[in-house]
């Protein structure tokens with residue numbers, strides 16, 4: 654909450670000061686100078702204007718300031734304990750991720766803390782387990798990986814005069830029931846690539862396979878389907894809705910050969926929890942697009958300016 658207040662203050666101050674540099678309003682002013690928010694909407698794809706806390710802007714800055722040595726552009730490929738229980742330390746092998754040659758560097762260390770994100774850490778540990786490198790790794794590695802049951806949905810406005818791409822990416826949220834949390838999100842103008850991933854929303858379940866339901870959906874809504882094929886203008890015309898739930902959902906993650914590219918193993922996930930994500934809110938009505946009142950309600954909740 655305090656962070657949000659500071660963010661709003663910084664935004665206000667720097668807009669009013671015509672994008673002059675300002676002292677870091679976070680972290681007791683210890684961080685690098687900042688420039689105010691331009692309301693460009695690119696927060697999700699990376700703030701290029703130094704207005705937002707980001708790893709490369711200030712978190713690594715602090716790490717180095719407080720004594721950490723950051724070795725950039727290296728991917729850890731191997732971790733080998735120098736004794737069975739690791740008490741003699743570890744040998745860590747990393748390769749350079751940029752440049753023509755994938756130069757290898759070997760480090761020796763007393764201990765290792767893995768913080769490569771969920772996917773990076775699991776990928777590395779599962780590989781180490783396959784190679785028998787870390788003999789005490791649990792057989793349950795990769796099982797019951799908790800998630801926030803997130804679904805990414807979008808609502809498209811057919812009117813051509815809307816522009817949802819201006820402003821901070823996420824500013825509000827709605828809790829339609831005790832388990833569900835929705836956040837409207839914007840992307841900056843031109844950040845339309847995500848549009849290529851969009852499909853018509855089609856429910857699963859029941860006897861009819863989802864792919865058949867999808868085909869029926871396409872036949873019923875050919876214009877909407879054709880519009881989806883053109884991603885240009887996606888950020889301007891679409892509201893992305895992040896829907897998260899606190900239900901007891903989790904995944905199993907493993908490394909597998911995929912049919913599409915069977916030559917290497919890659920991370921793969923499958924739903925492990927019995928309960929699947931359920932919407933108990935009016936959300937499906939809003940997002941299926943078949944209920945104009947739903948769209949109006951959604952628009953007035955999040956974007957009163959366009960109501």
Ligand SMILES: Cc1cc2nc3c(=O)[nH]c(=O)nc-3n(C[C@H](O)[C@H](O)[C@H](O)COP(=O)(O)OP(=O)(O)OC[C@H]3O[C@@H](n4cnc5c(N)ncnc54)[C@H](O)[C@@H]3O)c2cc1C
Nearest residue numbers: 697698708727728729730768769770771772773774777823
């Ligand atoms: C689009 C998006 C929006 C989000 N918004 C929010 C938000 O508003 N608020 C919030 O609290 N959280 C948000 N999150 C979640 C938050 O960003 C993550 O929970 C957090 O960044 C996780 O931090 P981490 O240090 O564990 O991992 P990461 O930030 O993922 O860092 C892991 C690092 O390890 C590196 N790495 C991976 N494998 C290797 C390897 N083998 N060797 C060396 N390095 C490796 C990766 O390159 C990466 O730099 C968001 C996430 C996303 C994707």
Ligand code: SF4
Nearest residue numbers: 690691693694696700
């Ligand atoms: S809207 Fe987001 S990306 Fe754009 S300047 Fe502001 S904080 Fe940065």
